[in-house]
C-alpha cells in the first residue's frame with residue numbers, strides 16, 4: 001500500500017508546539033493568536049435554528065434543501081451582486097476546507113495537470129494538488145497587478161487557478177481591475193478559476209469584491225466559481241457550513257460526484273445556515289468586535305517595532321521585525337503571545353508572522369499590555 005500521506009507536506013502546526021509551551025508558561029497565561037479560530041458565541045438566532053432542526057432522522061441531500069439553495073442564491077445576489085442566479089449555480093459543502101483539499105481530485109485532475117495558487121497562501125491549496133498527484137505551482141499575485149496580466153504564469157497544463165481575496169495570510173485584497181484581468185486571462189486560456197472568498201465580509205481598509213460581480217465576470221459564470229464559508233463571518237467553524245457558487249456545469253459535475261461520496265451537510269447545519277445567511281446584524285456585530293481588536297493589536301505591534309504589510313482585510317495582521325520569522329515567534333512566545341510563522345504559508349513569508357485577532361477582548365488586552 002502506498003502511503004498517500006507521504007505526498008503531503010509535514011503538518012506545520014506541530015512545529016509550533018515548543019513555542020506554545022513557552023507561551024503557556026507565562027504567569028498570566030498564553031495569548032494564542034496563532035490558529036485564528038473564532039472564540040465569540042454562535043449568534044442566538046443561528047443556535048435556535050440548529051436546535052429547531054434537531055429532529056432530523058432522515059438523510060439530508062448533498063445539494064441541500066430548496067430553502068437552503070434559496071438562501072444561498074439570495075445572499076449571492078444581495079451581498080455579492082451576482083445576477084440571474086439559480087439553484088444550479090450553488091452547492092453546499094461541508095466546511096470549505098474539505099472542498100479545497102478534495103476539489104482537484106473531484107475534478108479528475110492528476111499527474112501532468114497543474115494547480116496554481118498564490119506564493120503566499122493557505123496551505124490546503126497545495127495539499128489538494130498533491131492528494132490527486134497534480135503538480136502544485138505558485139504565482140505572484142503582483143503578476144496580475146500590472147498590465148501584463150498572467151505574464152509570469154505559464155498556462156500550459158494549468159487546469160485550476162486558485163484566487164484568495166482577501167488573502168490568508170497577508171490580508172491583501174485584489175481590486176476589481178485585477179480580478180477582471182485574471183478572469184479574462186483564465187477564460188482565454190481555458191483555466192478554471194476557483195476564488196476563495198471566505199474573508200469577503202471582513203474588509204477594513206478595502207472593500208473586497210467577488211469574482212461573481214458582473215463588473216468582473218460580465219454577468220456570466222463560465223469557468224468561475226467562488227467559495228464562501230460561514231466559519232468566520234458567523235462564528236460557525238464548529239458547524240462546518242460553507243458553499244460554492246458559480247459555473248453551473250462545474251457545480252453539476254461536483255454534485256454528481258459528491259452524491260456518490262456522501263458529502264452531505266447535516267440537516268440541522270443546513271437550517272442554521274439559512275438563518276445565518278438571512279441576517280446581517282450579527283455579521284455587523286462580529287465585525288465591530290474584530291475591528292476593535294485589530295485596532296489595538298495593530299497599534300501595539302507598531303509601537304513594539306513591527307512593520308505591517310497589507311492586512312487591509314481578513315482576520316490577520318501580516319507583521320515583520322525584519323528578521324527570520326522563527327526569531328519573532330520565539331520573541332513573542334517569551335512574552336506569552338503565540339503567533340504563526342510566515343513560512344507556514346510559503347517561503348516568501350520567512351520574515352513575517354501572521355497575527356490573528358480571533359481572541360477574546362480580555363486576551364487581546366493582555367497581549368497589548370505585554371507588547372507595551
Ligand SMILES: Cc1ncc(COP(=O)(O)O)c(C=O)c1O
Nearest residue numbers: 095096097122168198229231242
Ligand atoms: C483562505 C481559507 N480558505 C478556507 C478556509 C477553511 O475554512 P472552513 O473550512 O472553516 O470553511 C480557511 C480557514 O482558515 C482559510 O483561511
